Amino acid sequence: MKGKGEGGKARGEEGFPLVKLVDVHKVYKLGEVEVHALRGVNLEVERGEFVAIVGPSGSGKSTLLNMIGAMDRPTKGQVFIEGQDITKMSDKERAKLRLEKIGFVFQQYHLIPWLPAIKSVEIPLMIAGVPPKERRKRAEALLHEVGLGDRMWHKPSELSGGEQQRVAIARALANEPEILLADEPTGNLDTKTGAEIVKLIRRLNEEKGVTCIIVTHDLEVAAAARRVLYLRDGRIVRGQPLAAKVGKEKALRPEEEGEGA
Numbered sequence: 318m319k320g321k322g323e324g325g326k327a328r329g330e331e332g333f334p335l336v337k338l339v340d341v342h343k344v345y346k347l348g349e350v351e352v353h354a355l356r357g358v359n360l361e362v363e364r365g366e367f368v369a370i371v372g373p374s375g376s377g378k379s380t381l382l383n384m385i386g387a388m389d390r391p392t393k394g395q396v397f398i399e400g401q402d403i404t405k406m407s408d409k410e411r412a413k414l415r416l417e418k419i420g421f422v423f424q425q426y427h428l429i430p431w432l433p434a435i436k437s438v439e440i441p442l443m444i445a446g447v448p449p450k451e452r453r454k455r456a457e458a459l460l461h462e463v464g465l466g467d468r469m470w471h472k473p474s475e476l477s478g479g480e481q482q483r484v485a486i487a488r489a490l491a492n493e494p495e496i497l498l499a500d501e502p503t504g505n506l507d508t509k510t511g512a513e514i515v516k517l518i519r520r521l522n523e524e525k526g527v528t529c530i531i532v533t534h535d536l537e538v539a540a541a542a543r544r545v546l547y548l549r550d551g552r553i554v555r556g557q558p559l560a561a562k563v564g565k566e567k568a569l570r571p572e573e574e575g576e577g578a
């Protein structure tokens with residue numbers, strides 16, 4: 318993968334941060350009712366970072382992740398990926414960007430029930446136009462990488478939750494994305510399995526230099542991150558670097574207001 322890891326050069330050749338949000342607002346309109354899900358988020362994430370986003374339910378964590386992942390457009394503000402303003406892109410351009418640069422992992426895995434693991438991982442490769450033989454080779458390598466070398470032909474119903482999430486991670490990595498975005502990836506898993514998934518993501522970050530941004534309720538997951546962003550009412554109220562050093566509790570409690578990211 319293209320990232321350099323936390324020890325390496327943080328900025329890309331172009332000198333831009335990998336992700337940059339400038340005064341991002343999101344207002345959902347439901348009939349007459351307006352919900353201000355994000356209220357002016359400013360954020361920069363460098364290549365190779367491992368960032369956790371925490372905060373109460375409804376604070377805008379998923380909305381923020383969807384903005385970074387070009388899944389949705391802000392009502393106001395700008396989102397830059399490698400210096401490119403994705404809010405100015407057409408839907409087609411954003412789809413291309415998602416395919417090439419972004420891998421998404423969800424709490425519910427979102428695997429297609431009738432497809433064996435290997436086929437799930439091949440789909441994004443197929444969309445990217447990778448020829449069949451190469452596709453198969455890469456999907457096999459990815460499934461080995463996430464520890465599912467002996468489960469490649471199992472369908473989701475024949476896999477445990479943790480195994481399904483591993484397939485989802487392999488699928489997210491298929492096109493060697495710069496950024497792995499995960500929304501509560503351990504939310505459906507027991508503590509031990511969740512910890513294994515976090516370990517896997519952490520390894521992908523350290524060894525492959527994949528930039529990881531993870532939304533979580535889980536203190537253990539947040540503790541694995543180098544930086545914890547605390548979201549409340551659509552604002553980042555505290556950005557805490559090196560969470561592990563200051564202790565989990567402290568890292569997760571916003572102590573001062575303001576744009577801490």
Ligand SMILES: Nc1ncnc2c1ncn2[C@@H]1O[C@H](COP(=O)(O)OP(=O)(O)OP(=O)(O)O)[C@@H](O)[C@H]1O
Nearest residue numbers: 345346347352354373374375376377378379380381
């Ligand atoms: N598609 C939508 N239409 C209308 N309102 C929405 C939509 N998506 C989210 N919201 C609202 O925006 C706010 C932020 O939602 P979001 O899903 O980002 O929160 P969250 O921090 O991810 O919460 P949780 O921890 O429960 O997943 C909430 O008040 C929610 O009800």
Ligand SMILES: [Mg+2]
Nearest residue numbers: 378379380500
């Ligand atoms: Mg959410």
